Amino acid sequence: MSETAQSAVVLLSGGLDSTVLLHHVVRTLGRAPVHALSYRYGQRHSRELECAAWQTKAAGVAHCIIDLSFLGELLKGGSALLPGATAVPDLKDLAEAQLDQPPTYVPHRNMMLLSIACAYAEAHASRDVFYGAQALDEYGYWDCTAEFVGRLNRVLSLNRREAVIVHAPFVKLKKAETLALGLRLGVDFSHTWSCYRGEDVACGACPTCVERLNAFRAADATDPIPYRVPSEK
Amino acid sequence: MSETAQSAVVLLSGGLDSTVLLHHVVRTLGRAPVHALSYRYGQRHSRELECAAWQTKAAGVAHCIIDLSFLGELLKGGSALLPGATAVPDLKDLAEAQLDQPPTYVPHRNMMLLSIACAYAEAHASRDVFYGAQALDEYGYWDCTAEFVGRLNRVLSLNRREAVIVHAPFVKLKKAETLALGLRLGVDFSHTWSCYRGEDVACGACPTCVERLNAFRAADATDPIPYRVPSEK
Numbered sequence: 001m002s003e004t005a006q007s008a009v010v011l012l013s014g015g016l017d018s019t020v021l022l023h024h025v026v027r028t029l030g031r032a033p034v035h036a037l038s039y040r041y042g043q044r045h046s047r048e049l050e051c052a053a054w055q056t057k058a059a060g061v062a063h064c065i066i067d068l069s070f071l072g073e074l075l076k077g078g079s080a081l082l083p084g085a086t087a088v089p090d091l092k093d094l095a096e097a098q099l100d101q102p103p104t105y106v107p108h109r110n111m112m113l114l115s116i117a118c119a120y121a122e123a124h125a126s127r128d129v130f131y132g133a134q135a136l137d138e139y140g141y142w143d144c145t146a147e148f149v150g151r152l153n154r155v156l157s158l159n160r161r162e163a164v165i166v167h168a169p170f171v172k173l174k175k176a177e178t179l180a181l182g183l184r185l186g187v188d189f190s191h192t193w194s195c196y197r198g199e200d201v202a203c204g205a206c207p208t209c210v211e212r213l214n215a216f217r218a219a220d221a222t223d224p225i226p227y228r229v230p231s232e233k
Numbered sequence: 234m235s236e237t238a239q240s241a242v243v244l245l246s247g248g249l250d251s252t253v254l255l256h257h258v259v260r261t262l263g264r265a266p267v268h269a270l271s272y273r274y275g276q277r278h279s280r281e282l283e284c285a286a287w288q289t290k291a292a293g294v295a296h297c298i299i300d301l302s303f304l305g306e307l308l309k310g311g312s313a314l315l316p317g318a319t320a321v322p323d324l325k326d327l328a329e330a331q332l333d334q335p336p337t338y339v340p341h342r343n344m345m346l347l348s349i350a351c352a353y354a355e356a357h358a359s360r361d362v363f364y365g366a367q368a369l370d371e372y373g374y375w376d377c378t379a380e381f382v383g384r385l386n387r388v389l390s391l392n393r394r395e396a397v398i399v400h401a402p403f404v405k406l407k408k409a410e411t412l413a414l415g416l417r418l419g420v421d422f423s424h425t426w427s428c429y430r431g432e433d434v435a436c437g438a439c440p441t442c443v444e445r446l447n448a449f450r451a452a453d454a455t456d457p458i459p460y461r462v463p464s465e466k
């Protein structure tokens with residue numbers, strides 16, 4: 001409980017959006033100390049957590065990785081992102097009918113991660129949790145929308161002491177706009193990871209790879225990470 | 234995903250309320266299969282989890298204990314219920330000023346536990362989570378109220394497939410009424426545990442012991458568990 005009331009908690013996956021968010025909170029908002037929280041929840045690979053660790057060092061903030069790997073067993077079969085599940089599909093192979101809740105959706109993941117982040121914030125006398133939700137993804141998740149964040153804050157506001165507030169400053173931005181902000185902040189995107197597949201090199205075909213490549217194209221910039229299939233210009 | 238849509242998930246701590254809830258859901262509502270979820274989150278003792286296991290056997294339902302013991306470290310100092318914290322106070326020693334959020338409050342605990350239960354429910358094709366919240370405790374928690382449950386359900390309803398619903402059928406009952414329901418259902422209360430202190434015998438003085446003893450007194454029944462200090466009639 002030694003932190004000041006100005007401290008902030010940032011949810012950091014190691015992907016593009018949350019990495020820009022981290023640097024945005026540290027440099028633009030000047031919040032300090034910032035606690036970055038990452039989760040290990042049985043993802044197919046640990047590459048994004050390594051990137052998250054690198055970025056917190058670059059930003060000079062504390063990093064806490066929380067092990068939720070029990071979720072892999074608990075939600076078995078509930079998501080293509082968890083162990084033992086079906087393969088992550090290419091974006092082009094996703095049927096229209098699946099777009100309401102794509103196979104990479106993890107049931108209630110963001111509410112679990114945000115609840116834990118709010119608990120951490122409250123225990124450390126912080127009242128602000130930053131969340132890199134982006135509602136305008138290639139396909140959307142119900143727990144990445146402004147409405148989700150708004151309703152969640154209505155729950156949190158019942159706290160009888162100082163309520164924790166979840167902020168999602170990128171929720172209305174396109175990925176290319178978030179990327180452009182990151183480029184202005186000098187974020188090193190070679191240490192971010194978006195690919196859903198657990199391979200050495202990003203696949204270039206899964207939904208997040210396609211989104212990421214589209215964002216770099218729209219921002220007229222070059223993605224510094226290597227791809228298995230060279231991207232078409 | 235082999236369960237039917239009629240299955241239900243019950244949050245079971247091993248205390249009085251959630252134990253009555255389990256038997257209420259199984260016998261009164263006739264929901265099957267029921268999955269009982271308990272959590273190990275660094276509590277001072279495991280007695281209540283042993284009671285939870287006993288009750289699920291008695292009810293003939295599956296029991297899943299989820300290890301959240303990382304919360305003890307994560308929320309260090311954030312609650313008198315977690316390791317390394319200050320002692321649990323006697324109810325009579327709680328200052329009025331503390332009653333808005335008593336020292337036994339665990340930051341955002343119930344939202345964390347419910348989020349995980351909802352994830353579990355969705356992954357197992359269940360849409361009903363039962364929660365033994367009681368708003369009329371000797372002192373209250375903001376995350377045990379009907380309003381909390383209502384607002385949480387507003388968040389959950391954003392799910393684009395079948396939304397999980399959190400039910401808190403005891404939220405408006407007094408503990409003595411919940412106890413009376415349990416007595417009618419034939420619940421064996423010798424296998425329930427309420428005391429916040431991690432001792433062999435219930436203390437009889439901490440807030441939940443006092444509540445429990447008051448409830449038995451109001452229901453004109455005898456609590457079958459032993460207490461360190463014999464209760465005054």
